[in-house]
Amino acid sequence: MFRVSRLPLPALAAASLVLVTTALALVFFVAPNDADQGFSQRIFYFHVSIAFTAYAAFAFGAWKALRVLWKRDPNADLESYVAIHQGVIFGTLVLLTGSIWAKISWGHWWLWSEDELVLFLVLYLFYCAYFMLRFSVDPGPQRANFSAVYALFGVVLIPISFLAIRIAKSFIHPQVFTLHGPNFGGWILVTYCVAQAALLVFAYTLYRLELTGKRLDIRVRELRLA
Amino acid sequence: MTTAEKYVTAAYCVIFAVVLVYVVIIALKLQRLEHDVDALEDRAAAEDDERETIEVG
Numbered sequence: 001m002f003r004v005s006r007l008p009l010p011a012l013a014a015a016s017l018v019l020v021t022t023a024l025a026l027v028f029f030v031a032p033n034d035a036d037q038g039f040s041q042r043i044f045y046f047h048v049s050i051a052f053t054a055y056a057a058f059a060f061g062a063w064k065a066l067r068v069l070w071k072r073d074p075n076a077d078l079e080s081y082v083a084i085h086q087g088v089i090f091g092t093l094v095l096l097t098g099s100i101w102a103k104i105s106w107g108h109w110w111l112w113s114e115d116e117l118v119l120f121l122v123l124y125l126f127y128c129a130y131f132m133l134r135f136s137v138d139p140g141p142q143r144a145n146f147s148a149v150y151a152l153f154g155v156v157l158i159p160i161s162f163l164a165i166r167i168a169k170s171f172i173h174p175q176v177f178t179l180h181g182p183n184f185g186g187w188i189l190v191t192y193c194v195a196q197a198a199l200l201v202f203a204y205t206l207y208r209l210e211l212t213g214k215r216l217d218i219r220v221r222e223l224r225l226a
Numbered sequence: 227m228t229t230a231e232k233y234v235t236a237a238y239c240v241i242f243a244v245v246l247v248y249v250v251i252i253a254l255k256l257q258r259l260e261h262d263v264d265a266l267e268d269r270a271a272a273e274d275d276e277r278e279t280i281e282v283g
Contacts, residue, residue, distance in 0.1 A: 024238075039230040043237045050241070093244055100237040104230055206248065213255055220262045 004204070009212065012205040019198035026191040034188070040104040045191055047097040049199040050090050051120075055158050057087030057203060058127060062155035065148035077144040078218075080151055082211045084130055086203055091124040116164040123157040130154065 027045045034041035061083035067076040098117070099109045111117060133150055137143040182189055227235075 039228065040234060042234050046238065046241060089244065089248060093241055096240045096244070097237045100233050100240070104233045209252060213252060213259065216259050217255070220259060220266065223266055224262070 005208075009205070009208055012201065012208060016198070016202040016205045019194065019201055023191070023195040023198040026187070026194055031187050031191040037105065040101065043097055043101045043104075045195040046199070047094065047101060048192070049196040050097065051094045052196060053199045053203045054087050054090035054094055055162065056200065057083050057090060057207070058123075058151075058158055059155060061087060062151050065151035068144050068148040069152075077147065078214055079211065080148060081134065082207055082214060084127055084151060084154075085210065086207050088124070088127050088131075089206075090199075090203060091120075091127065094120065095124060116161070119157070119161045119164040123154070123161045126154050126157060 023045065027042050031042065031045070033039055061080045064073075064076045064080035064083060067073040068080060098120075102111070102117075103109050130147065130150055134143060134147045137146055182192070184192070
């Protein structure tokens with residue numbers, strides 16, 4: 001049976017390179033200017049894709065956390081930690097690219113009155129605090145359990161953050177997806193789909209790279225102590 | 227270059243810079259791991275040498 005986790009890292013890296021290059025070419029040379037927002041809408045292809053990738057990384061981290069508590073999977077703790085680390089990196093990018101877009105569209109880098117911004121920041125800071133908790137406990141089953149419970153609590157914030165965009169009132173945060181499907185078509189939809197696929201594959205490549213490095217580090221430490 | 231073009235360029239440069247910093251950090255960690263593996267290899271070789279020089283009887 002085909003398993004993504006068995007794909008070799010160089011193949012994933014090559015797929016990431018091809019997809020990200022294609023996405024950038026589509027964003028800058030193929031996708032038309034948005035009728036409402038003009039050229040600045042091009043930030044959205046990566047901003048939205050990065051946001052969904054961050055949510056996916058946090059959800060994946062929570063799934064692995066559940067496996068720590070449920071199946072006592074010995075590898076799941078490290079996998080959960082690396083996934084959440086990826087989520088925080090992509091979350092940083094969401095905040096940075098979102099701020100740049102807000103400056104063009106709203107004239108402000110940040111607005112505390114906007115629920116969708118504040119809720120994403122809460123989600124982001126919640127997962128930043130995950131590392132403080134994790135590294136304040138000695139390695140072992142206790143740390144794995146604490147980290148897993150914390151990661152599972154955080155996953156509740158994902159739908160709240162996602163729904164906040166739909167209930168945003170004072171400024172209009174563009175909705176990419178509605179109950180009736182995507183809010184756009186043609187090349188804009190194709191470009192978004194390619195960008196989303198590119199970011200997901202890229203994030204997974206970075207996840208596998210970091211996981212490989214961390215596993216090697218643990219093995220070297222064990223060998224040094226042997 | 228219009229203001230919108232400048233901001234879009236800045237956004238994509240920020241993404242590139244963050245990813246670059248991440249890759250550099252991972253590369254530095256891998257370099258340290260390589261150094262640690264070399265040190266372990268040297269230690270293992272030294273231990274092998276010690277074993278070979280012990281005279282029995």
